[in-house]
Structures are given as C-alpha cells and as structure tokens.
C-alpha cells in the first residue's frame with residue numbers, strides 16, 4: 140500500500156457546485172457545470188476527460204487563477220472564493236502549481252527557478268539555499284542545480300517545475316498535464332517525483348491529464364469530466380471493480396469475445412480481482428472448494444500503482460458452479476455473469 144501521511148477522512152480540497160462560463164464566438168461556453176469533488180488528504184486525484192471537458196479550468200479555479208461564476212472551493216476548510224487581498228494571497232501559498240507547458244525562466248538556473256517563490260516570500264538566503272537543496276534532492280536533480288533550462292531535458296525541466304511548486308511548502312500541488320509531450324521513460328521520472336511529493340511531504344496532489352497511464356501509475360482517485368460535469372468519481376480500485384465504469388474499460392485488460400469457446404461451459408462470468416491475495420488464490424480456492432472445472436477464457440493481469448489487478452473471463456463446469464461464483468464474490472471479487480448455460484445448473 141502507498142504511504143498515507145494524513146488521515147483518509149480529511150478532505151483537503153472540497154469543490155461544491157462550481158460553475159464557470161466563458162464568452163465564446165457562438166455564445167457562452169459552460170466550461171464547468173455544477174462540479175462537486177472531494178480530495179482526501181495525502182492522496183493523488185487524477186482529473187481526466189476529453190479535450191475541452193473543463194479539466195484545466197477546474198485546476199485553474201482550484202488555484203484561483205480563474206474566478207468561478209458560482210460555487211465554493213474549500214482548501215483546508217477555507218472557501219477561497221470568498222477571500223480577497225492578503226487573505227487570498229496567504230491561502231494561495233497553500234497551493235503549488237505546475238503550469239501546463241514549459242514554465243521555467245530561461246535566464247535562471249534550475250536552483251534559481253526553484254528559489255523564486257522563496258525570494259518572493261522574503262525567505263532569507265541561508266534558509267533559501269537549504270530549502271532549494273532539499274527540493275533538488277527530492278526531484279533527483281542535485282547535480283543540475285547550476286544548469287539553465289535549455290541545458291535540461293523536457294522531463295528534467297518538469298521536475299524542476301515541480302520542485303518550484305513545492306518550494307513554499309504547500310499542502311496542495313496542482314499539476315496541469317505535467318507529462319504531455321514527454322516520452323514514456325521521462326514520463327515515469329516526472330510521475331515518480333509527484334508520488335514522492337505525496338509520500339514524503341504529505342502533499343495532496345491534483346493532476347490534470349489526458350493520459351490514463353498517469354492514473355494507472357500514481358492516482359488513488361479519479362474524476363472523469365465531460366462537458367464540464369463530473370461523470371465518474373471515486374477510488375480507482377473501487378471503480379475498476381465496476382464493469383460499466385469508464386475507468387474499468389480504460390485500465391483493465393480487454394476481454395475478447397469468443398462465443399464458440401463459451402458454449403462449452405455451464406457458466407461464464409467476468410471476474411475482477413484486486414490485490415495480491417485475491418489475484419493469487421481466489422480462483423484456485425473456488426475450484427477446489429466447489430469441485431468445479433474453471434478455465435480462463437480471456438482477460439489478463441495488470442498493475443494499478445503497486446496493486447495487482449486481474450480481469451478474467453472464466454468458464455465453469457460442474458454442479459456447484461453458481462456456488463463457486465458466489466464464493467468468489469463473497470471473498471471480494473467483482474463477478475458479472477455473461478451467460479447462463481443450458482447444461483442443467485440451477486440459475
């Protein structure tokens with residue numbers, strides 16, 4: 140399991156009924172349309188959805204870089220929308236932002252970029268240097284302190300942008316498409332840094348992405364936006380157990396249809412198993428306990444973060460096939476029958 144630094148129940152970010160419209164060429168564009176969202180302390184939330192769904196607008200509203208038309212955005216319990224002046228500036232320090240695209244100052248070194256928010260906050264030189272060194276260590280770029288952005292790779296620049304966003308010790312980190320335009324290996328190094336920020340600093344992370352691979356690797360929770368609305372929101376490991384969810388269809392191994400093979404079985408079901416114990420032991424145990432013949436007809440194994448997850452299409456023969464499926468469901472597997480066979484097993 141991933142390290143949770145703070146309590147699960149405490150929500151660091153609460154978004155209530157958020158709406159935001161922009162003037163468009165053919166009328167008002169409703170970028171956010173009654174968005175509600177909770178982000179628990181010390182977790183990583185992935186905000187996903189098609190282009191134009193409102194992901195960046197949501198992130199920008201949470202950082203109050205954009206003012207919503209209505210609704211509340213509570214960060215650590217304070218409604219940012221109601222604040223102004225000094226109170227808003229102070230509240231904003233709780234939110235570190237990794238903007239979309241290349242955001243480093245070209246004329247400053249990596250260390251100089253990381254130091255910027257500390258200079259703005261008036262942190263004295265010696266403390267600033269200590270903090271910058273800590274952050275460069277966190278993102279694995281101590282040896283690049285004196286390099287200029289043009290001397291760094293795209294992934295290294297993004298890691299410096301993350302270090303800069305963390306400089307003022309925020310409780311929330313917002314990252315807008317931090318891995319777009321990066322190759323898979325470089326993407327991995329940026330995601331590792333976001334994961335370390337959560338695990339080692341206890342920061343709550345909201346990451347906007349079009350890449351479900353980001354959700355697969357580091358997100359505890361996911362919110363799917365479409366046309367400015369949240370159409371799916373929850374823990375990734377809960378949503379994958381729901382066969383009808385978008386998250387399951389994006390993250391689980393596909394199951395090929397093979398009606399000819401399935402005809403040979405009394406029962407056919409799709410089974411989702413989450414965690415080492417379930418993936419390793421549940422199907423063999425069901426087989427031996429109920430004396431059924433159980434075969435894997437499709438699907439496969441994957442990993443979500445550190446957790447192994449399987450989706451298999453299984454075929455069962457035997458008098459107690461239904462009991463075996465019930466046993467798997469009772470033990471925590473998500474079971475969805477796809478066919479009731481004609482071979483005389485009671486439904």
Ligand SMILES: Nc1ncnc2c1ncn2[C@@H]1O[C@H](COP(=O)(O)OP(=O)(O)OP(=O)(O)O)[C@@H](O)[C@H]1O
Nearest residue numbers: 161162168170189190191192193194195196197349
């Ligand atoms: N400053 C703006 N002025 C006018 N319209 C805007 C502005 N910002 C966003 N929009 C519109 O609001 C809608 C949501 O945009 P947003 O950038 O939040 O979506 P997104 O999901 O982040 O898309 P992408 O994945 O392409 O970045 C889109 O129709 C967009 O054109």
